[in-house]
Amino acid sequence: NAGVTQTPKFQVLKTGQSMTLQCAQDMNHNSMYWYRQDPGMGLRLIYYSASEGTTDKGEVPNGYNVSRLNKREFSLRLESAAPSQTSVYFCAGRGAGANVLTFGAGSRLTVL
Amino acid sequence: AQRVTQPEKLLSVFKGAPVELKCNYSYSGSPELFWYVQYSRQRLQLLLRHISRESIKGFTADLNKGETSFHLKKPFAQEEDSAMYYCALSVGSGNTGKLIFGQGTTLQVKP
Numbered sequence: 001n002a003g004v005t006q007t008p009k010f011q012v013l014k015t016g017q018s019m020t021l022q023c024a025q026d027m028n029h030n031s032m033y034w035y036r037q038d039p040g041m042g043l044r045l046i047y048y049s050a051s052e053g054t055t056d057k058g059e060v061p062n063g064y065n066v067s068r069l070n071k072r073e074f075s076l077r078l079e080s081a082a083p084s085q086t087s088v089y090f091c092a093g094r095g096a097g098a099n100v101l102t103f104g105a106g107s108r109l110t111v112l
Numbered sequence: 113a114q115r116v117t118q119p120e121k122l123l124s125v126f127k128g129a130p131v132e133l134k135c136n137y138s139y140s141g142s143p144e145l146f147w148y149v150q151y152s153r154q155r156l157q158l159l160l161r162h163i164s165r166e167s168i169k170g171f172t173a174d175l176n177k178g179e180t181s182f183h184l185k186k187p188f189a190q191e192e193d194s195a196m197y198y199c200a201l202s203v204g205s206g207n208t209g210k211l212i213f214g215q216g217t218t219l220q221v222k223p
Contacts, residue, residue: 033210040121043156043198043213050208058210090156094209099144099202101211103156 002026006091006104013081013111021076021089021107029093032074033058033101034066036087043090049074081111114139116201118214125189126222133184133217135173135199144202145182146211147173151195159184159197169193189221 004025013019025032033048035058045058049068063085065077078085088108092101115138125131137143147159160168162175162182173184182199199214 031209035213040215042118042215045210045212048210056208059212092156099209099211100146100158100161101148105155 004091004093004102004104006089006107008107009105010108011110013078013109015082015111017081017111018077018079019081019109020078021091021109023074023076023091023104024072025074025091025093025102026072027093027095027102028071029102030071030096031094032068033092033094034064034074034076035090035092036060037090037106038087046076046089078109081109083111085109086111114201114203114212116199116212116214118197118199118217120217121215122218122220124220124222127191128188131184131186131189131193131219131221133197133199133219135182135184135214137180137182137199137201139180139201139203141203143175143177143180143182145173145175146200146202147171147182147184148198148200148213149195150198156198189219191221191223194219194221 007022034046035043044060047066049055052071067075091104117136145162149159150156171186198216200211
């Protein structure tokens with residue numbers, strides 16, 4: 001039982017490059033979330049998806065886009081990466097009727 | 113505004129000492145609060161939630177609405193408690209609900 005799976009685990013980009021972080025869950029979660037983790041800033045919500053086909057902005061959405069094509073997958077895209085987007089990114093899922101998040105292992109992104 | 117504040121970036125104690133990790137929140141609705149923990153090289157995971165009123169790994173947390181606090185306590189710290197701890201507040205309801213996290217506190221338990 002994989003839970004929440006994120007790929008890639010590590011990525012180095014140059015400023016201006018684009019990339020997509022992938023997240024998939026096999027827990028039948030309705031809601032999915034993308035957070036970034038930065039020292040001294042904690043976890044900040046980038047985007048979330050309450051259900052398949054819907055997405056909403058979180059606290060820090062600028063510079064990101066998301067896509068929830070089906071119930072299992074929720075991807076995060078950086079169209080033109082900036083050094084300020086160097087961070088560890090976490091995907092999480094939440095099942096219906098519960099307020100508990102299940103997190104992926106994280107993706108460490110460095111933008112040079 | 114909805115906000116979670118953890119005033120301490122780092123808390124360092126000796127093994128066997130009491131631990132209190134502070135968390136304050138700001139929320140106009142009825143709060144639902146959580147503590148999440150991230151051990152070294154492990155995923156972020158739920159430690160406890162206030163509605164369960166349970167003790168997990170010796171940790172407890174009581175919601176104090178008057179002081180808008182949800183401090184995490186343990187009477188005798190163990191070395192294996194060393195980790196990053198996040199306090200989180202649930203806002204919204206149903207599928208549209210989301211968790212807002214504090215800045216995190218690193219707990220270091222020295223032998």
